[in-house]
Amino acid sequence: MASGRSDRVPQALKILIAGGFGVGKTTMVSSVSEISPLRTEEVLTTAGADTDDLAGVEGKRTTTVAMDFGRITIAPHIVLYLFGTPGQDRFMFLWEELAAGSLGAVVMADTRRLADSFNVIDYFERRGTPFMVAVNCFDGVKSHTATQVRHALDLEQHVPVVLCDARERESVKEVLITLLEYILKSGGKPSSNGHAPS
Amino acid sequence: MSTTDGYAGASDWLDDDAGPVVRPYAITGGRTDPAGFDLIAHVVATAGEAAIAGRPPEQRAILAVAGNPVAVVEVAASVDLPLGVVRVLLADLHSEGLIERYDPPATPDGPNEQLLQAVIHGLRAI
Numbered sequence: 001m002a003s004g005r006s007d008r009v010p011q012a013l014k015i016l017i018a019g020g021f022g023v024g025k026t027t028m029v030s031s032v033s034e035i036s037p038l039r040t041e042e043v044l045t046t047a048g049a050d051t052d053d054l055a056g057v058e059g060k061r062t063t064t065v066a067m068d069f070g071r072i073t074i075a076p077h078i079v080l081y082l083f084g085t086p087g088q089d090r091f092m093f094l095w096e097e098l099a100a101g102s103l104g105a106v107v108m109a110d111t112r113r114l115a116d117s118f119n120v121i122d123y124f125e126r127r128g129t130p131f132m133v134a135v136n137c138f139d140g141v142k143s144h145t146a147t148q149v150r151h152a153l154d155l156e157q158h159v160p161v162v163l164c165d166a167r168e169r170e171s172v173k174e175v176l177i178t179l180l181e182y183i184l185k186s187g188g189k190p191s192s193n194g195h196a197p198s
Numbered sequence: 199m200s201t202t203d204g205y206a207g208a209s210d211w212l213d214d215d216a217g218p219v220v221r222p223y224a225i226t227g228g229r230t231d232p233a234g235f236d237l238i239a240h241v242v243a244t245a246g247e248a249a250i251a252g253r254p255p256e257q258r259a260i261l262a263v264a265g266n267p268v269a270v271v272e273v274a275a276s277v278d279l280p281l282g283v284v285r286v287l288l289a290d291l292h293s294e295g296l297i298e299r300y301d302p303p304a305t306p307d308g309p310n311e312q313l314l315q316a317v318i319h320g321l322r323a324i
Contacts, residue, residue: 081269
């Protein structure tokens with residue numbers, strides 16, 4: 001069908017910006033997004049129990065999760081979405097949907113609270129989603145080296161670790177380019193949704 | 199706070215901070231099926247003015263922001279409804295032929311090299 005409308009539909013891609021509370025996810029999104037980060041909410045209800053793991057939250061009927069996202073028009077026909085993803089365990093039901101079909105993920109870390117990144121890193125490692133770690137240097141003081149952070153997080157050698165300033169557009173661009181070059185180098189490892197051949 | 203004036207002060211509870219007056223899933227009749235709309239799938243309204251008239255306000259709001267192709271997640275942010283609710287409403291509109299749906303291509307083998315190069319190039323240029 002040559003409706004003409006489909007010609008106007010860009011190819012949409014997504015990258016996840018994951019990390020603990022207050023680590024600078026939305027700041028990173030806003031530094032490179034062409035729109036002010038938009039906020040959308042998802043309500044987890046018990047009606048979704050067949051797909052959402054509610055173990056441990058019995059008695060809790062709804063949870064509202066806010067997600068901030070931004071957009072970068074890469075080319076007239078390519079649009080990249082950046083999703084700031086809450087890092088806490090209780091938001092894991094969202095991650096599967098966000099990770100499925102994503103190019104990869106940036107795990108933002110704060111050296112004062114590195115432990116906040118553990119579960120996110122675990123998740124992407126288990127899922128096989130390509131990810132990197134970006135250490136947000138809030139005050140511009142690089143108090144730790146990337147090597148120290150890599151060691152503290154027990155990351156495999158091939159996982160990129162960079163120091164960045166989430167407020168600086170150029171710094172965030174470098175982070176995203178680092179992630180994409182890493183994905184390219186590792187052969188575009190599938191961000192599989194369970195359909196990968198075994 | 200006074201507890202004696204009954205409904206006289208009821209409007210105090212109905213502001214932006216209070217959230218929606220209608221519980222979100224009342225709009226969908228309690229349905230929560232996400233209908234498989236990807237967050238970054240694009241939708242575009244195909245309906246003329248006539249088809250929009252008389253529709254529930256939430257559906258009209260969605261059709262109004264989907265005049266040009268727009269991602270599902272942007273629709274949800276624009277109309278200020280939870281994603282799950284918007285997806286049910288989109289599924290209704292789609293089944294009635296009022297919107298077209300464009301899912302992102304499935305990439306079981308991961309993104310291709312050409313696309314990744316294009317994104318890297320594009321990022322350097324912004």
